[in-house]
Amino acid sequence: MFSRRFEPAPPSTKSFSKTQKLGRSNSSFSKEAGISKRRHESTRRRPSTATNTGGTGPQAEISAIVTLVIGQEQRIFAAHENVLLTSPFFQSVLHNQMLDSQTKKISLPDEEPEIFSSILEYLYKGDYYPRLVHNKKRNSWELEQPSDNSRTEATIYHHPVDGDLLKDTVIYCAAEKYGLEELKRVALRKQGLQSGIQASTILASARYAYANTPDTDSKLRAHYLALIIRSRSTFKRSGTMQLEMFNGGSQLFFDLFVALCNHVDDISSAA
Known part of the structure; x- marks a missing residue:
């Protein structure tokens, strides 16, 4: 799968800690993954997480309401049909025989309610909480800080995995499923701003990313390869990493092997 030459981040002796950002040197956070500043600066306040979602504008007012039954707990959400139609996935569902045309109800039992929210x-809104905020002085992107200075959790408990995963990774994979390319870029950039994540959570999230993205994905997968190489001093002492590699069964570790070989070749060439 990993046919392209992987360009890892410059070598570092620092272990993975709260001061080390996940995506600091990942090429996928460059202009290629550009995100409109206007889009994210226009909405800064976190909306309430309600099961009944309302839209704005005349089109939302006249659009039919679709009921969505989400997750094992069958949480009920509602959305305007024309809003859902911006997703190729929902375009297909809303226009085929899988949908009850009278009740307009869609069931997504494998989706996590928090992710679907x-x-x-x-x-x-064009973004999700915590939103991206552009720091004009530093010319960089940052995550919106809660007004009460509370801590925003970067992880989410995922029932099918039965463990914690990085929320932005799960959202990226959901965006892949729903055909929302811009949302993928937003989630990837946000993931690069997270810090202080446990090695076990990183590995579980990397495994989830490989299981829920196509082999052609060169952004989220490359992000995890760069992160593991950059934090190799931590991962080479990790019992979780050892167990993961022993169990195998994932393209992740072959890609990691190729990336490490390229990294060594680059160091040799430079020397």
Whole structure:
């Protein structure tokens, strides 16, 4: 799969800590993954996470309401049909025989309610909490800070995995499923701003990313390879890493091997 030459980040002796950003040197956070500043600066306040989602504007007012039954707990959400139609996935569902045309109800039992709430928030607002804020002085992107200085959790408990995953990784994979390319770029950039994540959570999230993205994905997968190489001093002492590699069964570790070989070749060439 990993046919392209992987360009890892410059070598570092620092272990993975709260001061080390996940995506600092990942090439996928460059202009290629550019995100409109206007889009994210226009909405800064976190909306309430409600099961009934309302839109704005005349089109939302006249659009039919679709009921969505989400997750194992069958949480009920509601969204305007024309808003959902911006997703190729929902275009297909809304126009085929899988949907009850009278009740307009869609069931997504494998989706996590918290993740789907963020998807709807993005469809209506153009971003999801915590939102991206552009720091004009530093000319860099930052995550919105809560007004009460509370800590925003970067992880989410994922029932099918039965463990914690990085929320932005799960949202990226959901965006892949729903055909929302801009949301993928937003989630990837946000993930690069997270810090202080446990090695076990990183590995579980990397495994989830490989299982829920196509082999052609060269952004989220490359992000994890760069992160593991950059934090190799931590991962080479990790019992979780050892167990993961022993169990195998994932393209992740072959890609990691190729990336490490390229990294060594680059160091040799430079020397």
